Amino acid sequence: MIDIIDLTVVYPDGTKALDNINLSAKKGERIAIIGVNGAGKSTLLLSIVGVVPISTGSIGVDSCNVTKKTLPEIRKMVGMVFQNPDDQLFMTKVYDDVAFAPRNYGMTEGEVASRVESSLESLGITHLKERAPHRLSGGEKRRVAIAGVLAMEPSVILLDEPTSFLDPRSRKMLIETLAELPHTQIIATHDLDMVQELCQRVIVLKDGVIQADDTAEIVLADKKMLEELAII
Amino acid sequence: MPSLFSAGADIRSMESLAEGDSVIHRLPPMAKLVTTLVYVVMVVSFNRYNLSGLIPYAVYPIILISLSQTPYNMLLKRLVIAMPFALFGGAANIFFDRDVAFTIASIAVTYGVVSFLSIMMKTVLTVATVLILISTTRISDISDSLVRLKVPPLFVLSLMMTYRYISVLLEEAGTMYTAYSLRSPNVKGVKIGDMGVFVGQLMIRSLDRAERIYAAMKCRGFNSIYHAGDSQTVGVRYIACVCGALLVLRFINLSELVGNGVLR
Numbered sequence A: 001m002i003d004i005i006d007l008t009v010v011y012p013d014g015t016k017a018l019d020n021i022n023l024s025a026k027k028g029e030r031i032a033i034i035g036v037n038g039a040g041k042s043t044l045l046l047s048i049v050g051v052v053p054i055s056t057g058s059i060g061v062d063s064c065n066v067t068k069k070t071l072p073e074i075r076k077m078v079g080m081v082f083q084n085p086d087d088q089l090f091m092t093k094v095y096d097d098v099a100f101a102p103r104n105y106g107m108t109e110g111e112v113a114s115r116v117e118s119s120l121e122s123l124g125i126t127h128l129k130e131r132a133p134h135r136l137s138g139g140e141k142r143r144v145a146i147a148g149v150l151a152m153e154p155s156v157i158l159l160d161e162p163t164s165f166l167d168p169r170s171r172k173m174l175i176e177t178l179a180e181l182p183h184t185q186i187i188a189t190h191d192l193d194m195v196q197e198l199c200q201r202v203i204v205l206k207d208g209v210i211q212a213d214d215t216a217e218i219v220l221a222d223k224k225m226l227e228e229l230a231i232i
Numbered sequence B: 001m002p003s004l005f006s007a008g009a010d011i012r013s014m015e016s017l018a019e020g021d022s023v024i025h026r027l028p029p030m031a032k033l034v035t036t037l038v039y040v041v042m043v044v045s046f047n048r049y050n051l052s053g054l055i056p057y058a059v060y061p062i063i064l065i066s067l068s069q070t071p072y073n074m075l076l077k078r079l080v081i082a083m084p085f086a087l088f089g090g091a092a093n094i095f096f097d098r099d100v101a102f103t104i105a106s107i108a109v110t111y112g113v114v115s116f117l118s119i120m121m122k123t124v125l126t127v128a129t130v131l132i133l134i135s136t137t138r139i140s141d142i143s144d145s146l147v148r149l150k151v152p153p154l155f156v157l158s159l160m161m162t163y164r165y166i167s168v169l170l171e172e173a174g175t176m177y178t179a180y181s182l183r184s185p186n187v188k189g190v191k192i193g194d195m196g197v198f199v200g201q202l203m204i205r206s207l208d209r210a211e212r213i214y215a216a217m218k219c220r221g222f223n224s225i226y227h228a229g230d231s232q233t234v235g236v237r238y239i240a241c242v243c244g245a246l247l248v249l250r251f252i253n254l255s256e257l258v259g260n261g262v263l264r
């Protein structure tokens, strides 16, 4: 599904955010990326959708390489949920925000409506569709942001710290929702409890380098490493 | 700086008004938009000495206000913001246009005064009607109607984005100001010396934020085109009735007719 080979990302100011990353994700897998602030988690997700340019190496999604030319195609297959929902929700009505991607892809209003309805329904927020996104609670905003991505019907969803800014109740509901989605998911997070509940596989990043890549059971049991990396 | 908060709160209070429910709220957005545009054009087109013809035009916003239950103190507050511009422009007329138009109880009223009054009246009427449109119709519905009226989608998009980014800017400013004032409890507002850093930081933060918003839009297939939603009802009958009445009042001076009738 996703194949990352020898990926290095250097920001224009010279910061090497990712260093020789190799990683492949199978269809339907839920993978957690953990690591302290600045480890490179967001950069990794952003490079898959081409927001951050690749310095060297390559990223392939379903045997389509991420290049400037293929970005429209890649972004149709890979949905990105940004860390701060306020950066993502910008329409003045929930319905229109979720309809944003389908409309951009030139669907008829009939198709748009059915996409919007089904994404809202799978997140349990049909009742919010007439509301103004920026006046919702944190948990509701997060759901709307995810619905907006689901409406593209991507096969992969990337989530950047999806449980940040959430109260325990909304957090729990969100985890349950994510567990029900059939999509391949790559989740950057600090939330180890969520990782335990949700992810089969965990990748540990430090200073842009992969420190471990194994099943959740094994990685989460390795308290010594997690402590050394200041993750717990 | 605290006025930034109230500006943010203002935008929000207008928005929440638009979420309300009344006969006016339920009118098709297209009907409200078209009648408002026609109204504004008509009012502006009046000859500047034609004060009496304008008077019947005040009926329309008054009907809208009462039917939509728009709180008039909110309208007044915003009207006051627009008044200085009209006052300034209108006052010039009083000095330059000194021919006597008519006399009331041996007080000579100059054409300058008449045109000053008509400028003020035009401002109040048009601003009030536009404010009522905004406080009874969601921005998203207004933009959809604009696209359907063949206003270039790029223009409509920039309108929406401006609207969105104003709130972003205010939010960032609010957060920064809170953080600033918590650490400088004895300062009222922002010290002049810190102003440069404050504004610079605000710019950087807003730009960062704008960049992230843009990236997120790109990730959802955005290609610089605004796509309007499904076409809603237009409200042809409402448009026809209101615009018809406005046209009649534009060319038949009701005040004069009534006045003449009374005098006779």
Ligand SMILES: Nc1ncnc2c1ncn2[C@@H]1O[C@H](COP(=O)(O)OP(=O)(O)O)[C@@H](O)[C@H]1O
Pocket: A011, A012, A013, A015, A016, A017, A035, A036, A037, A038, A039, A040, A041, A042, A043, A044
């Ligand atoms: N736009 C940018 N320009 C320069 N450096 C950046 C930029 N974004 C992130 N970085 C740097 O890249 C590194 C990885 O950041 P990031 O991917 O955001 O980490 P994480 O999401 O794990 O907290 C950090 O050292 C950070 O300072």
Ligand SMILES: [Mg+2]
Pocket: A041, A042, A043, A083, A160
């Ligand atoms: Mg991050």
